[in-house]
Amino acid sequence: MDKVVPSAAEAVADVPDGASIAVGGFGLCGNPVALITALLERGTRDLHVVSNNCGVDDWGLGLLLAADRIRKITASYVGENKEFARRYLAGELEVELTPQGTLAEKLRAGGSGIAAFFTQTGVGTQVAEGGLPQRYDADGGVALASAAKEVRTFDVEGEPREFVLEQAITTDVAFVHAEVGDRYGNLVFHRSARNFSPLAAMAGQLCIAQVERLVEPGELDPDAVHLPGVFVHRVVEVGTDIEKRIERRTVRTDAGAGERG
Template sequence: MNKTVTSAAAAVADIGDGSSLAVGGFGLCGVPEVLIQALHAQGATGLGAVSNNCGVDGRGLGILLAAGRIARVTGSYVGENKEFARQYLSGELEVELTPQGTLAERLRAGGCGIPAFYTPAGVGTQIADGGLPWRYAPDGSVALASPPKETREFDGRPYVMERGIVTDYALVRAARGDHHGNLVFNKSAGNFNALAAMAGRITIAEVEELVEPGVLEPDAVDVPGIFVQRVVPLTPDQASDKQIEKRTVRG
């Protein structure tokens, strides 16, 4: 089955207001920039984003955030985006912070059809006990707090129950892919991309290099095509447009 779509705009055209999105990437590494830009141009609003972080100011999901298109974020790290902090603290944005490993497993579980699982991460904290501020009121008070979660003991050790995550759509970026939707990621750019791809009911992948079916070595495939519904081949300019989040030098 040929899953190639002619453009990013066509691939995201049916994403409606209020849709939930699982988005790959970590910082600015492996982020589906072209699909995010297409979604920004498309105009959907009230979106719920599930991603490790929400991009940075002016890149990644930060583009949608700055435009007021994101209503809720589930993530594990938000420290590089000043607009994110402003919207959260002013009560414009609902935020569910979750431990990074727990977020990864919630996405994987959702993709595998597992509704919930138990983990020791967060036991004895507000992650399990509730009370984390999900949304602030304009006056700085907590308008919505996280609810307590079910806990159980296994072999004398306490665990907290976490729900698997399934989203309406997933946006991911791959280094290589074929017309059937099989994807290969480049080293650390894989980060949350494979997990996001599994969690989306409709997964859209932007691919830096599109190859014919059979070219990819089966053992090299990171996400099989069964998880991917749409493939968007990138132009050379789009594929090479990669920003470094923090430049460092070594003497």
């Protein structure tokens, strides 16, 4: 039952080339950077990453991207990473753009054993009709485009509405960051750092969690646990002094500051 491993390097040591990895985080909030860095140092490559976004140029998943370790990414937002845009437009990266709520549900469904689901999100757009560029060629042409998806009409409150079929996502591995975890793998996330992490953890066949603080079994209030240990296979303690970055800092000018002297 004790799932603790001594280091991030040991935790990711058997993640193979070509693996698919679901990674928690939203922007730079809740990024499992210790695990990402350990995978970078190990040299693992040809990865298919599933995450809300791909970090920034020098942090988070952007570290793996800059080192040419990511072959494909399934994400919903990619606007803060210039290297991502360069690689995508140059045909060096395959990108599967997915609406944010749909991506969250794909991960949740995969972790719950649900093969697919219908949603209204994307109906009448290229999300459903196909044709979204997933990979460009060296000349800027579309080398690979998304396929059309099944659209079906259901009666909702007496009104016919169209829904698009979305397949669930499962991955070989999941990386998540939690504020507190116990030796059995039960995790507690800190506020908004919870974001995609429980869903990513559920989708991974092997879930590795980095935690800031490790406690003994029984110390966590069962009602406070955000992710049960049944979804977590390895836990590594990284400490509370790890570096955390803000994606974009915005400050407000206090209009009354000058008057107060």
